[in-house]
Every structure is written in structure tokens, then in C-alpha cells.
Amino acid sequence: MKRYLIQRFAYAVITLFIIVTATFLLMQLLPGTPYSNAEKLTESQRAILDAKYGLDKPVAIQYITYIGNLIQGDLGYSFQYQGRTVMSMIGDRIGPSALIGLQGLVFGTIIGLVLGIISALRHNTAVDYVSVTIAVLGMSIPSFVFAALLQYFIGVKLGWLPVALWENYQSTILPSLALSVTVIATVARFIRSEMLEVLGQDYVTTARAKGLNESGVIWKHVIRNALIPVVTMLGPLAVSIMTGTLVIEKIFGVPGLGEQFTLSILVLDYSVIMGITLLYSALFIFVVFVVDVLYGLLDPRIDLKGGSKA
């Protein structure tokens, strides 16, 4: 177990390092300059700006400086906002993203679980078909299309919830809902097939044969066992939430990381692009790491040392 943890951790660190390096190199290849009024700058002004941001040094030195600063938690300065550090920008904007992301994740997981479990217990009935349909729609319709439709029908047509203002709790409902759609669909599909598989297992027959009542069988044996693999869905779900925030924040005007990211792409503010990229990648790597460890702890059938399923 200990060896496995160390190994996984080493992988996570190597992956992160490669991402940092790759991002840095890609940023060097970016066309254009990060200065908003590059054509008006004189040679000497440019030289001063380059010196200020360290752009006059060779790429290798810039890289080492960047890594050194990164280890100390310094992501450099933003180019589009004078004198602001990337760290402080991320700090300001992570709140709304985390709020709608977590809301979407929790709401989506609960609804998805309920839908999927009911669907499996009422296999091949109308209830099952309805929830399978919901799942297919949720998987297929791109989250930003859904967000735009939600905004149009609930925000504009019905006027129930704010369209694109970030002022009170009501503003978080539509973005969270839009984010949760993919989660609902993914979780519902997954838990349904897991439940159906567990329902066909011998130990379920045994539990019934020994006279356990049906709710006991379902709660103690089926759902418990079917829930374990749901942990593995956390990785893909985290990705879908992150992907979602990039566009959904733009649609609903949420002052979060995703909105900042899309803004920075348009003005080539590459220290911010790098900062957010690294944050998202680190988050993803962390989630995958936690899932690996959790899964081994939850299901004793998984042999962590060999890394293979028993």
C-alpha cells in the first residue's frame, strides 16, 4: 500500500512537471505579443517592458526562473491588468467557480444516483426508459447549448431567474444546473449498469435465499456494492465540470476562473493562461490520485500492489 502510494504520487509529480514544461514551451511559440498596444511601443519602451517582465532573458533562464517562482507559489504578473499577480487574480476568481462547480457536482451526483438506482430497480419499465432517455439527452447535448437554452427559456422567456448577473444566490442556480446536466447523465448511466450487474451476482441470490427482505437486499448488498465504482467517476466528472465552467461562466457572466481564462485567451495574457492551465491540471491530477487511493481503500477486492483487479 505504501509503495503504491509513493509510486502514484511520483507519477502525479512527473505528470505535473511535464505539463508545466509543455505549457511553458507552448507559450513561447505563441504568436503575437502580450502587450495590448504593441504597435505603438517604441523600441526603448519595449525593452523596458521586456526587462520588467523578464522577457529579455534567454528562454532557458526564463524557464528556470518560472519553475523557481512556481515552487514558491508565484505565478508571475498579469499582462492585461497592470501590476496584478496571477495568484491574486486566481484567488479572487476561484470562489464563484468553486461554488457553481461544487453545487453542480453535488446536485448532479445526487439526482444521477437516484435516477440510476430507480432505473435499475424498475428495469425495462416506463420509469427506466424515461431515465435512460434523460441520461442520453444529458450526455449528448453539449453543456453550453443546454446553458444557452436554459438562459433563454427560464431567464428570458419565463423570467424566473436572473439571466446573467452575479449578485445573489439566485444567480448561481442556472449555472450550477447547466453544469449538473452532464454529471446527472454520466452518474445515472454508470450506476444503472453497475446496479444491474450487481443484481445478477450470486451473493444477491444468496442474500435473498437466506430470507433477507427485499429492502435489506437492495440497501445492504446491491446499492453498497454498486456505489463503490462510482468513485472512479470522480475523475471524468471533475473534467466535465472544469470544461463546463470555461463556457458556462461566459454564458452566465459568472466572474470565475473560466471566464478569466476565455478572456485571457482573447488578449493573449499568457501568464494568466498558464496559471489557470496549471491550476486545472493540478486539480485534475489530484482528483485522479485521490480516486486511485480511495478505490483501493473502499474495495478490498482491488489489489493495490499489483495494480490489477482481482
Place this chain on the structure above:
Amino acid sequence: MTTIQPNDGDFKNLRSQDRPAEPSADLFVPQPLDSTVREELAAPAPTFWKEAWERLFKNKGAVVSLVLLIILSAMSLIGPSMNEFTYREQHIPHSNLPPKVAGLEWLGFDGKDVNGVDQYTQRGVETNYWFGTDEFGRDLWTRVWKGTQISLFIALVAAFLDLVIGVIYGGISAYYGGRIDNFMQRIIEILTGIPNLIVIILFILILEPGIRSIILAMIITGWVGMARVVRGQMLQLKGQEFVLASRTLGASDSRLMRKHLLPNVMGPIIVTVMFTIPTAIFFEAFLSFIGLGLQAPLASLGVLIEDGYDAIRSFPYKLLIPAVVISLVMICFNLLADGLRDALDPKMRK
């Protein structure tokens, strides 16, 4: 059933058991035994693909999706030339006209804007634009189908390249095994640790925007899934008893490949490709939506959705039509992929 005859010995046994309704000997005509006939099979053994087809055709969702996809693909090819407009031709006097189709007014294709004013009579426009026009007076019917065509093209090419790279990489990894496999798998492990959307966005930023860059950016990480599937399948199959049994029975390498390895690997490969296509369509639309997609006047479904979204309050049709088309395409691909997975999974063979 009816041709099965008890022989004399069985008949005696029956009688001795003293059954109430006893069949008498003259009810039966013994069938002459023909040893050559008995060895024949009642029906030709169904091949793997025939069986898979039959299973697929029993899946209503998959069949409907397949038909719809064929219609949508056909429309994406012939749709742009079904009227006299081109996807880039601007006609400012006819800008922002709502959709109007003669005979389909009850469906909302009545040429009325959000305030209920018939723009066609008000502006004296004679021609009907089936899906309306955009702010430059470009015909949306042509643009939507042209966009579908481009989106499908990007997705298909990306999926195909993923397939080629994935099969080669996974195949080599599984075939050579040992240290090479170990090394190649470490690379994959690191690549899967990177959220591919981030990679795609970064690559699009440094490449010239256009169809080629989008495809390139998508395959940079896209092939990993296919490589894993192929490697896993090959490794699993290599050590299976039926391969050994077939080899022991003297099957040639080509027979082994054709009859045992290929059908077992093809299923998962096809299913993976089918799931790659909607993902690619999604990524393309996503990139266009955040402003990293195709450049005007080219249209893809993502570009149209982005344009439509900007005008959602006054001209909802601009968003709704491409949104419906992309959703339909995605739903169909997902349902068909589901159906194919069920149909091609050899473990489900009865």
C-alpha cells in the same frame, strides 16, 4: 420434433411403464436412418458480423439513430445546394429574416419575429428563407447544412486519425511487450493525466486557426483512448485458450487473425471510434464557442451556435436551429455507439 422416432427397445419400455394413453405402433412410421444427413447442420452457422447486424437491428434506438444519421449526413451534403444561396453570399437587405416555410407555418416557420410581426410582408421579401437569415442576410439553411458538413468532416477525420495512431501504438505495445510496452505505457499514463481540453486549447492558440489545426489539436491527445483499448484487447486475446486451441488444431496465422483476433478486436475498436466522433463534434463546437474555432465566413455548428447565442434575445431561431441539429447528431451517435457496443460485445453471444 416430429421426426424423432423411438426405436423398438424404447417402445417396449414405454409399454412396461403402463401409461394411460398409450401410443400404438401403427401411429408411427419409422424414418430410415441416413448417417450423412444427420451430420448436417439445420442452418448455416451465423457469422460474427451477421449476428452483430441482427442484434443491432433489434435495437430500435440504434436503428432510428442510424437512419437519422444517414439523413443528416445526406442533408449536410445536398442541403447547401438545395436553394440558390451560398453559405458566404451576403444580402444585407434580407438580414435577420426569421425562418419561413410555406406549409409549415404551424411549426413556427411563419416568418414572424419575436414581436409577432411578419417580417416578410413588412419588408416585401418574396423568397422564403427556410431557416431564416443571419445579420448579413446569409441564408441559414445553407449555412446550417454546410456547418453540419464541416463539423462531421472534422469529427470523422479526427476519429480516423485517432484510430490509425491508436491501433499502431497499441498494437506495437502489446506485440513487443516487455520493456517497450512498459515504456510506451508510461507515456500513455502521463498523457492521460493531462486534461485534454487544456492541451487542445493551448495548441489551437499557437496554430493558425482553421480546420486543420482543430483536427491536429484534437488528435494530439485523442489517440490515447484507442491505443489503450487496442493494447488491452490484444494482450487479453494473446493468452486466451481459444487462440491456443485454434493453433493446436492447426489453424494458420491468417485464419487465427481473421476468425479469432480480428472479430474480437474490431468490436471494441468500432465502438471506440463511434464514441470518439461525438466527442470530436463537441470539442469543435466548444472551441468555436469560446472563440477559437473556424474563421468567417466558414461555418461549423459551433460557429453558428456562437453567432446565434449572441443574438438570442431578438432572434432565437439563430440559436435554436443549429442547437437542435448538433443535439440530434450527438444523440444519434451516442445511441448508435451504445447499440453497437451491445451488438459487438462477443461476451454477450448466446
